[in-house]
Amino acid sequence: KLMAEKVSAVFNELPHLKKIITFNKTDHTTENIISFEELIYGELLEEKTAYSDKLADEYFLKRAKAQNTDELLTIIYTSGTTGVPKGVCLTHRNVLANVKQCTDSFPVVPQDRFLSFLPLAHTYERTGGYYVPLSKGAKIYYAKNIDTLAAQMTEVKPTVVLAVPMLFTRIQSRLTKSVEQMPLLKRTITKRALKIGKAYRENKTNALWKLADKKVFSVIRQRTGGEIKFFISGGSALSKETAEFFDSIGILILQGYGMTEASPVISVNRLDNNEFGTVGPPLENVTVKIADDGEILVQGENVMQGYFKNEKETSEMIIDGWLHTGDIGRIENGMLKITDRKKTLIKTAGGKYISLTHIEENLERSEYISQVISFASDHRDFVTAIIVPDTDMLEALAKKLDIKFETLSELTDNDIVHNFFESEIDVLQKQIAKYERVRKFALLDTPFTIESGELTPTLKLKRKVIEEKHKDLIGSFYN
Numbered sequence: 001k002l003m004a005e006k007v008s009a010v011f012n013e014l015p016h017l018k019k020i021i022t023f024n025k026t027d028h029t030t031e032n033i034i035s036f037e038e039l040i041y042g043e044l045l046e047e048k049t050a051y052s053d054k055l056a057d058e059y060f061l062k063r064a065k066a067q068n069t070d071e072l073l074t075i076i077y078t079s080g081t082t083g084v085p086k087g088v089c090l091t092h093r094n095v096l097a098n099v100k101q102c103t104d105s106f107p108v109v110p111q112d113r114f115l116s117f118l119p120l121a122h123t124y125e126r127t128g129g130y131y132v133p134l135s136k137g138a139k140i141y142y143a144k145n146i147d148t149l150a151a152q153m154t155e156v157k158p159t160v161v162l163a164v165p166m167l168f169t170r171i172q173s174r175l176t177k178s179v180e181q182m183p184l185l186k187r188t189i190t191k192r193a194l195k196i197g198k199a200y201r202e203n204k205t206n207a208l209w210k211l212a213d214k215k216v217f218s219v220i221r222q223r224t225g226g227e228i229k230f231f232i233s234g235g236s237a238l239s240k241e242t243a244e245f246f247d248s249i250g251i252l253i254l255q256g257y258g259m260t261e262a263s264p265v266i267s268v269n270r271l272d273n274n275e276f277g278t279v280g281p282p283l284e285n286v287t288v289k290i291a292d293d294g295e296i297l298v299q300g301e302n303v304m305q306g307y308f309k310n311e312k313e314t315s316e317m318i319i320d321g322w323l324h325t326g327d328i329g330r331i332e333n334g335m336l337k338i339t340d341r342k343k344t345l346i347k348t349a350g351g352k353y354i355s356l357t358h359i360e361e362n363l364e365r366s367e368y369i370s371q372v373i374s375f376a377s378d379h380r381d382f383v384t385a386i387i388v389p390d391t392d393m394l395e396a397l398a399k400k401l402d403i404k405f406e407t408l409s410e411l412t413d414n415d416i417v418h419n420f421f422e423s424e425i426d427v428l429q430k431q432i433a434k435y436e437r438v439r440k441f442a443l444l445d446t447p448f449t450i451e452s453g454e455l456t457p458t459l460k461l462k463r464k465v466i467e468e469k470h471k472d473l474i475g476s477f478y479n
Contacts, residue, residue, distance in 0.1 A: 079456035087308030097301035157225035197248035235458035240277035
């Protein structure tokens with residue numbers, strides 16, 4: 001209400017603004033503001049007909065039947081991780097097809113409870129966390145934000161949660177830290193249970209796994225409400241190690257793959273066909289093939305009509321009826337595996353092709369690293385990176401090394417800390433080629449955030465924004 005009134009106060013200064021729509025009905029006195037109910041059932045209200053659920057349902061069905069399935073339903077803008085966001089035009093058919101493709105691929109029933117915390121402006125949450133449960137009559141609960149998710153999980157006891165990889169890495173990191181802070185006996189039992197979980201992950205009928213589950217894993221699962229059937233992970237790549245860790249304690253994560261241009265889901269692992277490290281088989285009635293250069297191509301009723309007022313980009317994205325995803329991958333035993341993104345394959349000054357995604361995922365294995373972005377190009381001789389340390393681990397490290405500090409910047413600028421991270425990075429990079437290794441790096445004392453414009457709503461790094469913001473720092477690596 002307050003926001004609507006603020007916008008209404010400057011309504012005459014906004015020539016393109018037609019109406020202000022409030023989610024809840026308010027006692028407004030201006031024609032500039034209407035409620036969502038008035039927007040949907042305006043004609044009924046104008047007829048002065050007494051409102052009833054029956055009349056509203058009849059009116060809704062009448063309007064629904066009058067719609068052309070190939071008419072534009074929504075324009076959703078891409079997240080702009082590698083460039084300028086583009087308006088994706090999706091029709092009723094696109095979205096409805098994808099909803100059916102999803103519900104044909106994994107079970108959703110009216111008794112399910114979804115806990116939503118991702119933005120509905122993003123097609124991943126809108127289709128998977130909004131349209132899909134609504135289509136089956138399931139309940140949707142909305143978390144205040146990602147920071148309140150833990151408390152609201154125990155309150156709601158969700159059966160399905162859509163999330164992004166950062167949530168799982170955060171949960172795993174916090175769990176690891178909490179184990180280290182336990183009393184000796186409890187810590188010893190928990191660590192032993194986690195080792196058993198890893199050893200018998202694929203044989204949960206084993207007596208040892210059952211004992212570890214009874215004593216430790218079931219307690220951990222209660223923090224999610226205790227009734228989770230499965231999590232779905234999307235938005236970016238989930239590491240195989242993270243997925244296997246959660247599976248070892250009895251929490252199943254089904255990793256999927258999609259993009260706004262496909263409404264968005266293209267493939268997802270199934271309850272009865274799940275392979276960690278892959279994004280599963282394509283959805284029902286979605287066709288996927290691999291081009292000669294390794295790019296993933298997609299066909300199906302879920303594929304967009306095109307970009308809003310951008311024929312050039314549309315013609316480059318959809319060629320001969322195939323959506324060119326820009327992702328590199330392969331299909332093995334019917335399972336799709338994403339190996340890279342075309343735009344993050346860089347040719348260095350030395351003539352070698354490297355994957356920035358691969359480099360970053362390798363460094364993110366460190367419990368001391370919260371975020372990392374790497375840099376290379378055809379005019380740069382080596383790979384560099386900007387790293388955001390994990391705050392808790394950084395402070396624990398300072399205590400261990402007896403480093404006195406008052407601010408985080410004093411730690412990120414500290415030579416001893418820098419040398420520690422250099423050693424950590426050297427260990428992580430032993431398994432990759434020399435030309436792929438990060439040679440210089442800097443530590444930041446502030447994380448990349450949505451508010452700073454450096455993260456998308458699904459917590460992916462905006463490479464161009466970060467490069468521009470830190471261009472002087474990146475330039476200093478090569479000067």
